[in-house]
Amino acid sequence: AQTVTQSQPEMSVQEAETVTLSCTYDTSENNYYLFWYKQPPSRQMILVIRQEAYKQQNATENRFSVNFQKAAKSFSLKISDSQLGDTAMYFCAFTPSPYTGANSKLTFGKGITLSVRP
Amino acid sequence: DTGVSQDPRHKITKRGQNVTFRCDPISEHNRLYWYRQTLGQGPEFLTYFQNEAQLEKSRLLSDRFSAERPKGSFSTLEIQRTEQGDSAMYLCASSAGLQGAEQFFGPGTRLTVL
Numbered sequence: 001a002q003t004v005t006q007s008q009p010e011m012s013v014q015e016a017e018t019v020t021l022s023c024t025y026d027t028s029e030n031n032y033y034l035f036w037y038k039q040p041p042s043r044q045m046i047l048v049i050r051q052e053a054y055k056q057q058n059a060t061e062n063r064f065s066v067n068f069q070k071a072a073k074s075f076s077l078k079i080s081d082s083q084l085g086d087t088a089m090y091f092c093a094f095t096p097s098p099y100t101g102a103n104s105k106l107t108f109g110k111g112i113t114l115s116v117r118p
Numbered sequence: 119d120t121g122v123s124q125d126p127r128h129k130i131t132k133r134g135q136n137v138t139f140r141c142d143p144i145s146e147h148n149r150l151y152w153y154r155q156t157l158g159q160g161p162e163f164l165t166y167f168q169n170e171a172q173l174e175k176s177r178l179l180s181d182r183f184s185a186e187r188p189k190g191s192f193s194t195l196e197i198q199r200t201e202q203g204d205s206a207m208y209l210c211a212s213s214a215g216l217q218g219a220e221q222f223f224g225p226g227t228r229l230t231v232l
Contacts, residue, residue: 004160033219045161045209045223052219091160098216103174105151106211106221108160 002027002094006109013082014117020067021077021112023092029053031097034068035106036077040088048090051075053097079114087116122224124210130230131200138196139227143212150193151221152185153209154178161209167193168215200231 003026013019025034036048051059051068058066063080079086092109123142131137143150148169153161164183165175169190179185182200187193197204207228211221 035220037223044225047220047222050220093160095219095221098213098219103166104149104213104215104219105163105166105174106153106161107163111158111160 002029002096002107004092004094004107004109006092006112008112009110010113010115012115012117013079015082015084017082018078018080019082019114021079021090021092021114023075023077023109025073025075025092025094027073027094027096029096029100031100033095033097034066034075035093035095036064036066036075037091037093037108038086038088039091039111040085043088045091049077082116084116084118087114089113122210122212122222124208124224124227126227127225128228128230130232132232133200133202135200136196136198137200137229138194139208139210139229141193141195141210141224143192143210144222147212147214147222148190149213149215149221150187151211151213152193152195153211155207155209155226164195164208197229200229202231205229205231 032053034051039045067076089111091111093106125140151166152164155161167187182198207226209226210224213221
């Protein structure tokens with residue numbers, strides 16, 4: 001079974017600054033994907049960024065980047081130039097690769113509430 | 119097709135009543151998932167379909183819960199004899215399976231059981 005741990009329940013950052021959200025996971029799978037999802041208050045869950053475990057290069061999407069440490073089973077999200085619209089709950093999630101034949105359900109962490117201060 | 123849709127968005131019911139939710143996935147996606155999310159928590163897996171086949175059900179899915187995906191298109195999730203503990207957000211997601219591991223979520227159905 002896989003587990004995803006987000007140990008920081010809340011964080012706050014000043015607008016335009018950089019913030020890093022932490023996530024660790026545990027799995028016996030070798031091929032898997034990791035994701036960060038964003039859920040704004042009362043709004044839909046949207047995908048922020050994804051990382052394939054076999055890729056050593058850290059994924060980046062505009063102001064969002066990850067620090068993927070496979071050996072340490074760590075997957076943190078860095079948000080640069082924070083904007084007010086980044087205020088949301090952020091979830092780290094894990095899924096086995098669809099090619100493994102395993103159940104491709106997402107296993108989520110408990111989430112972290114990020115507040116961006118003007 | 120602009121994304122995953124769910125209906126209704128909100129449902130208030132009395133304890134003991136039956137409710138049914140609908141999910142329409144992204145049209146070319148063959149995998150469809152149901153999750154349940156309670157306030158301040160991450161979503162928890164309930165069940166998933168590949169095309170019309172229901173491949174796995176979580177232990178969270180008691181006998182009062184049933185899901186279908188006829189013809190591999192939309193899906194329904196029915197809860198019979200609702201209990202107050204069923205109050206939650208029910209999320210549907212779809213993915214392209216071997217063509218992509220990302221799951222795309224609908225807006226959810228918020229269920230309140232009085």
